[in-house]
Amino acid sequence: MSFMKTLAAAAVLLTFALPAFAHDGLKITDAYARSSGPSAKSGAAFMVIENHTEADDRLIGASTTAAKLVELHTHKETGDGVMQMLRVDEGFAIPAKGEHALARGGDHVMLMGLTAPMAQGDIITxxxxxxxxxxxIVEVPVDLQREDMPAMPMNHGTGHGTGHGAMQAMPSN
Incomplete structure (x- = not known):
């Protein structure tokens, strides 16, 4: 029986390791989500969006049951070396035959009001x-241990009207 459990677990891992495809030639790779800790009220999802079509497209929104509010966000330097998080109402351009990375310290899917703690290995839809x-629809694994960006100071101001100015910066480890 343990062989069957091992085989089933391997099948699940392989499923999540494969990229997701949209019906119109978009491909999602390297997706993961994280929060700053078990008691965090917010988190973020990151991924690379590849456009294998001849036409530009644009990511204009996101949703999940894992959070009460989901927004597209980016970081902008305030001029004094501090990064401020801002909501991006117009979304993110995905160029034809190109890609756009949603990455820590840059563009990302912001998850506010998490409905449950994010734990290593969880999957959020x-x-x-x-x-x-x-x-x-993308199945995004939670990876709290990933280190793909150096830590940087962030000021999560309330200039974009979401009221999460007191949110903790996500650590790089």
Whole structure:
């Protein structure tokens, strides 16, 4: 019986390791989500969006049951070396035959009001909404141990109206 459990676990891991495809030639790779700790009220999802079509597209929204509020965000330097997080209402351009990375310290899917703590290895389902391709459902693994960006000071100001100015910066480890 343990062989069957091992085989089933391997199948699940392989499923999540494979990239997701949308019906219109978009491909999601290297997706993961994280929060700053078990008591965090917010987290973020990151991924690379590849556009294998001849037409530009745009990520214009995202949703998940893992959070009460989901927004597209980016970071902008305030001029004094501090990074401020801002909501991006217009979304993110995904160029034809190109890609756009949602990465720590840059563009990302912000998850506010988490409905449950994010634990290493959990999977959250995120629905991405594209201007042309429509909706795409992506299974995003939680990876709290990933180190792909050096830590940087962040000021999560309230200039974008979401009221999460007191949110903790996500650590790089």
């Amino acid at each position: 995120v629905t991405l909404t594209f201007e042309k391709a429509g909706e795409m």
